[in-house]
Amino acid sequence: MDLTIIKHAVEVDDGVKRFSMRFLKEHAAEDRSRLSRELCTQISTELTRLGLTTIPRTLPTSENDSVWIIQKNSILGEITDVAAVFANLDKLGQNPLPMLFDNYPNAKGGLI
Numbered sequence: 001m002d003l004t005i006i007k008h009a010v011e012v013d014d015g016v017k018r019f020s021m022r023f024l025k026e027h028a029a030e031d032r033s034r035l036s037r038e039l040c041t042q043i044s045t046e047l048t049r050l051g052l053t054t055i056p057r058t059l060p061t062s063e064n065d066s067v068w069i070i071q072k073n074s075i076l077g078e079i080t081d082v083a084a085v086f087a088n089l090d091k092l093g094q095n096p097l098p099m100l101f102d103n104y105p106n107a108k109g110g111l112i
Contacts, residue, residue: 001042003046006019006047015077016071018068019066019069025039041059047069053072055111057084084111087112088111
């Protein structure tokens, strides 16, 4: 699996770029006929290895969905990581800012 083309595209667009899951599947495993949960996990692992993160964190299995891919070492990447920590703490009932996601209901789902 070689996703360096994805990494370069993200770098060219200032550290953030939106991709369709179909595009990711074609570059990750063009011989695969469908986008399985297993393949999504492999794609996530490879993107992490390349220093990239995604929103939503869990890649969707529908080829019609799109995801944002962000450089982890960018300002936006670090902000995304901090927000994901709060989303995970909220999921565990330990969020130090318990009403944080009341104002941002769509954000929480994409960060877990």
